[in-house]
Amino acid sequence: EAGVVQSPRYKIIEKKQPVAFWCNPISGHNTLYWYLQNLGQGPELLIRYENEEAVDDSQLPKDRFSAERLKGVDSTLKIQPAELGDSAVYLCASSPGPGETQYFGPGTRLLVL
Amino acid sequence: KQEVTQIPAALSVPEGENLVLNCSFTDSAIYNLQWFRQDPGKGLTSLLLIQSSQREQTSGRLNASLDKSSGRSTLYIAASQPGDSATYLCAVRVPKAAGNKLTFGGGTRVLVKP
Numbered sequence: 001e002a003g004v005v006q007s008p009r010y011k012i013i014e015k016k017q018p019v020a021f022w023c024n025p026i027s028g029h030n031t032l033y034w035y036l037q038n039l040g041q042g043p044e045l046l047i048r049y050e051n052e053e054a055v056d057d058s059q060l061p062k063d064r065f066s067a068e069r070l071k072g073v074d075s076t077l078k079i080q081p082a083e084l085g086d087s088a089v090y091l092c093a094s095s096p097g098p099g100e101t102q103y104f105g106p107g108t109r110l111l112v113l
Numbered sequence: 114k115q116e117v118t119q120i121p122a123a124l125s126v127p128e129g130e131n132l133v134l135n136c137s138f139t140d141s142a143i144y145n146l147q148w149f150r151q152d153p154g155k156g157l158t159s160l161l162l163i164q165s166s167q168r169e170q171t172s173g174r175l176n177a178s179l180d181k182s183s184g185r186s187t188l189y190i191a192a193s194q195p196g197d198s199a200t201y202l203c204a205v206r207v208p209k210a211a212g213n214k215l216t217f218g219g220g221t222r223v224l225v226k227p
Contacts (some may be wrong), residue, residue: 004156037192042117042217043157056214091156098145099206099213104156 002093004105006092012111018080021108023072025094032069033102034077034089043091049075050098082112115140118206119218127205127226134221136203141181144206148177150183151188151200151220160201174208193225 005024007056015017027030030051035043046065048056051072060067069075079086089109093102116138116139136146145164149157161170161177161185169178174191190197202220206213 040122041219042204044217046213066160093157101147101159101162102215104149104158106154106156 004092004094004103006090006105006108008108009106010109010111011012011072012113013082014113016081018076018078019082019110020076021090021092021110023075023077023092023105025075025092027102029094029096029103031098031100032056032073033093033095034067035093037089037091037107039088046077048098055098081112086110087112088092091108114144115214115216117199117203117218118215119201119203119221121221122219123222123224125224125226126193126209128195130193130225132188132193132197132202132223132225134188134190134203134223135187136186136218138184138186138205138216140207141184142208143181144208146177146179146186146203146205147215148175148186149204151202153199155189157202193223194209195225195227198223198225 007022033047034046037043047067049061049069052069054083067077089107091107095102118137137210147162148160163170163179176189179186198222200222204215204217
């Protein structure tokens, strides 16, 4: 069974440019999470979806970050414009339902120059 | 606000030695606690999950204990191997009424030397 798929795996952009990350969760998983992981730190939740509804986006910097999960399956996370401090790993995870074990993708490593 | 701390941040041991990784959390009202492993450039793999009503969980060479009242969990890895080299993260989940969130510690980076 395929795990959580993320693309791209690596992205290098100049500051002020836009960037988008894509996540395909495990089939049948209704809950999808986006996390931000800075170097040497644990992941921090950005947004959680239950199907296509964003039920927790309190940690998402809404001035520059946006996310969508239109059909309740794949999700995209966008940053526009990117800043130097956005350099980090962006992890996507999914679970069958809220509160159940989360399965993580390999992440997208972003470097903003 | 729940805060999770892992000490030490890094650990180096010779092969065969037992590993002891510590995790502490500030709010004892947790739903469960989970230990993850993260290899460089990869996502997180769940190792053990302990429900708030449990004291410990075991899987092979891994044993995790939970003392909710003191806000502590310990992950023991017996007879360490070079393949155990990775970063180990603990995470606590708060109850659904409090948002059902998973809060991670900063991780302990482990190196097992052959």
